[in-house]
Amino acid sequence: MPASPSVRPRRDLSAILFADVHGYAKLMDRNEERTYERVTGSIRLIKSLIGDYGGRVMNVAGDGVLALFDSAPQALKFAVTIQQEFRNDVVWSGEDDPVVFRIGINLGEVLVDEDSNVQGRSVNVAARIQALARPGGICVSETVRRAVHDSLGVSIRSLGPQVLKNIAEPIEIFAIEVNGPQPAYPTEPFLREQPPPDAPLEASAAPDEASVLFLPLDNMSGDPGSIHLCDGITRDIITNLSRFRDLLVIAPHSAFLFKQLGLPPQEMRRRLGVRYLFTGGLDRTDSRVRIRAQLTEIESERVIWSERFDGDLGELFAFQDEVTAVIAARLAIQVSAAERRRALSAQMPDLRAYGLILRGQYLSLHFKKEANLHARRLFEQAAEIDARYGRSYAGMSRTFNLDWRYAWSASPDTALEQAVNLAQLAIGQDRMDARGYGELGFAFLYRKEHEASLAAYERAMELNPNDADIIAEFADARVYAGQPRDAIQLLKKAMRLNPYYPDWYLWYMADAYNALGEAEEVIATVQRMHDPAEGRRLLAANYAHLGMLQEARAQASEVLRLHPRFTISSWAQRPPYKDRIILENYMEGLRKAGLPEK
Secondary structure (H helix, E strand, C coil), X not given: CCCCCCCCCEEEEEEEEEEEXXXXXXXXXXXXXXXXXXXXHHHXXXXXXXXXXXXXXXXXXXXXXXXXXXXXXXXXXHHHHHHHHHHHHHHHHCCCCCCCEEEEEEEEEEEECCCCCEXXXXXXXXXXXXXXXXXXXXXXXXHHXXXXXXXXXXXXXEEEEECCCCCCCCEEXXXXXXXXXXXXXXXXXXXXXXXXXXXXXXXXXXXXXXEEEECCCEECCCCCHHHHHHHHHHHHHHHHHCCCCCCXXXXXXXXXXXXXXXXXHHHHHHHHCCCEEEEEEEEEECCEEEEEEEEEECCCCEEEEEEEEEEEHHHHHHHHHHHHHHHHHHCCCCCCHHHHHHHHHXXXXXXXXXXXXXXXXXXXXXXXXHHHHXXXXXHHHHHHHCCCCHHHHHHHHHHHHHHHHCCCCCCHHHHHHHHHHHHHHHHHHXXXXXXXXXXXXXXXXXXXXXXXXXXXXXXXXXHCCCCHHHHHHHHHHHHHCCCHHHHHHHHHHHHHHCCCCCHHHHHHHHHHHHHHCCHHHHHHHHHCCCCHHHHHHHHHHHHHHCCCHHHHHHHHHHHHHHCCCCCHHHHCCCCCCCCXXXXXXXXXXXXXXXXXXX
C-alpha cells in the first residue's frame, strides 16, 4: 500500500517565550541532586501558573522551557510575574547560589505539527534573545516591543541591533526592567490627607494609654529582595499584637501608608492618637539577618526599649515572638491564659512556606482573576512544603470564596464548598489562629448559613479582638444577618484601628445603611470611596429610591460599562441577606434605575 501523505504543520501567529536557567552546568557540577530538585521545582511552578496567564508549555528540555501565548502582552505579563516570583523566592529559600532564569520573548509565526512540536525561525530567535538577558532578566524583540507599548507599566530599554547566531539579519533587542519584589501588603496611591470624617477619634483627642504605631522595617541592605522580607515581618508582628485586648495597634494598611507620608512622630501622634512608635531596620546578607528595633514614647521622645537581633532567617519567628512579648510587657498589657497557651502550642512553619504565604496574601488582595489563581498556586505550594501550616489552607479558602463571589468559577457551588472545607482544615491545623475562623465565617456567610458564620467570626474575634480586617468582615456578616446597626458600630471600631482604611470598609458601611433603608447615608458613604466602582449598584438603587431617576440611570450605565453582562436576576443570588425584604427592596431599586432583569 502506498504510504499516507504526511500532514503539513500548521502556522500560528504566537508570542514565543523561552526561559532557561543561567549557569545550569556549573550548578549541576557543584551539587547535582540539589540543582535537579531546585530546577524541577521552578519548572513545576512555571507550568502550574502559565495557564492562568493564557499560556501553554510546549516543551521542557532539562533547564529550558518553551511556551506559547496568543498575545505579546500576555507573554510579557507572565514573564514579569514569574521573574518577580523567583526573586521573592530567593529571599526565603536561604540558598547562597540560587536558581536564576533568563527569559526571551519573540512574536511571529511558528510551525506546530500534529504532535504539538513547535519549530521555526521565530522560535530560534526567542532562544537567542534569551541568551542576551541578564540573570533574572527579560529581553524581547522589536515586534514584541511594538505590540506591548507601555501597557504593562514596565521600563523598556533598547540594547540596539544584535547579531544573533544563525539569524541572517540583525534584530533590535530590548531589555525589560523588572521592579523589585512586591511588598507583603499592597498600598494605594491615594492617601487620605486627614482622618476620615466619621472616625471616632478627633485630631485633638488624647492618645490611648496603650496604643502603638508599628512602622514597617526599613530595608538597610539595599537588596530589593529584602523589601518583601521587611514588610512580611512587620505585618505579622502587627497581627500578633492585635490579639491583646488592651492594646490599640494601628492596622497594617494604615501603617504602610503612614510610612509613605514620612511625617514627624508628633504629627503621627496627632493624626492617629497613638502614644508609642515602633521603628527599626533590617540588613540581610544571604541567610543572615540583623534587625535593629526600638520603641519610643512619642510625646517625651524617650526610647523605652531598643534591641539588636543577629541571626539566621530561620530564627525570624523567635524575633517576632520576642518583639510581641517585649511590647506587651513594656506597655503593661495583660497576657491572657489563652494567649500563653497559643504561644506554647504554636509550631514554627517552614521558612519557605511562610514566604509563599506572604506572597499569596499580597496577590489575593488584588481582587483579579489571574492574581487570585496565582495566589492559590502559592498557597498550594506552601501546603506541599509544610502540610501542618494552617495559613496555607486559610489562604486557599479565600481564593475559592473569591472565585464564587466574582463569578470566576465555572462551578460556583463547588468553589464555595471548597472554601468551607479548606477553612475547616486550617482550623484543624491551628485552633489558636484567627485567620482560619475568619475564612470559615466568610465562607459560611455566602452559603447563607448566618448563625454558623457569626459563630466563626465571634471565635476569630476572641482570638484577635483588634484585627481591623476581621472586625470589618464580621460587621458585613452582621449586616446580612439582620444586625446592621451593630455592624455600623463595629465598622467604626475597625476604622479607628485602621484610620487610612481601604475602600471596602466604606462599601460594607454603605451595605449597612442600605439594609436600614437610609438612602442618603448610602450615597454619602459610597461617594467617599476612592474608587466607587463596586458601590455603583448601591448608588443606582438608592438614587432610584429617592426619586432621583436621572442620577440613578447614570449609575446604572456605569454598572453596565463595568459589568456588561450584569442582570438583576443573576446579581440577586449574590448578597446573602437573611431578610428577603431587604434583598427585594435592593433589587427593586435596581429595576427603577433601569438595569436589565435578565
